[in-house]
Amino acid sequence: MNPDLPPLTWLRAFEAAARTLSFTHAATELHLTQAAISKHVKALEHHLREPLFLRRPRGLVLTKSGAAYFPKVQDALQRLAIGTREVFGQRRNSALTVRCAVSFAVNWLMPRLPDFLDRHPGRPVRLLSSVWNEPFDAQDIDFDIQYGTGDWPGSNSHRLTWETITPLCAPGCPLQTPEDLCRHRLLHVLGYHEGWGLWLKAAGVKGIDAGSGLHLDTSLTAFELAAQGAGIALGRSSLAEHAIASGRLIAPFALAIPIDEAFHLVEPAGGSRHPDAAAFSSWLVAASATARQPGHSPAMQGHAPMTGQ
DSSP: OOTTSOOHHHHHHHHHHHHHTOHHHHHHHHTOOHHHHHHHHHHHHHHHTSOOEEEETTEEEEOHHHHHHHHHHHHHHHHHHHHHHHHHTTGGGSSEEEEEEHHHIIIIIHHHHHHHHHHSTTOOEEEEEESSOOOOOTTTOSEEEEEESSOOTTEEEEEOOOOEEEEEBOTTOOOOSGGGGGGSOEEEETTOSSOHHHHHHHTTOOSOOTTOSEEESOHHHHHHHHHTTSOEEEEEHHHHHHHHHTTSOBOOSSBOEEOSOEEEEEEESSSOOOTTHHHHHHHHHHHHHHHTSTTSSOOSOOSSOOBOO
16 A cells, blocks of 8 residues: 555545535534544544644644645545546436457448437447457446357347458458468467367368467457468358458458357346437347348449358
């Protein structure tokens, strides 16, 4: 513990007393007794080895040191309150809290979320990004968007995507056939069970170690490295559509393999729901259905049309 930092209870007592110039008023504000406020202030003065108040019959007067210290303490407490509010918000009393895998948030949800906000003005959303499928905390989170097969005990899930996987590379990458992958670095994303081994087997490629290459924790990183020509990423259709539409990545082969894993909207089974939960869930499920319609999004289009095999 920093010896220069007094306990927060002392500082709160001093700030309230200095602002009201009354131990009695400070005690009422902080729901303490007048004696407790006086005790906290005395302890702070002892800690600082300096009197902060002059106790007069008609009330308190700040000493020179107390007057100089007061704005410092008040500013620190205000910044702590603002920081707490920014990070933790008002919980269920205000914003609907949604936790989402960071790659899905950036590549799929962000282009669509303004539509929900426009349709439901005045309904704030608090979005938290995650990398791994962390345990669901129903006290802090209303919805979780997770990647998997949809089996989360104690939760209800709604499937949002139907994924295919295919290699992605930078435009101009000299890939002519799947066998050419042996001369390039394979980029893997940790946490995905269906990956390079599945695609290479479907493509009939032999002699390539499906586990070789570079292992990363997000598709965002893998896509960026691929766009820089540092390797070949294995893209999931929902995550790659933006990079392909922008021209930063291409799909050099016409083979896209359907997989079982997908992104799901997850919420606790039973219990009370946030007032905006139904609106958000209905909107998101509808948005996912729209995204699946042919021609709606760029999805996995590269040099050649892609077909599952």
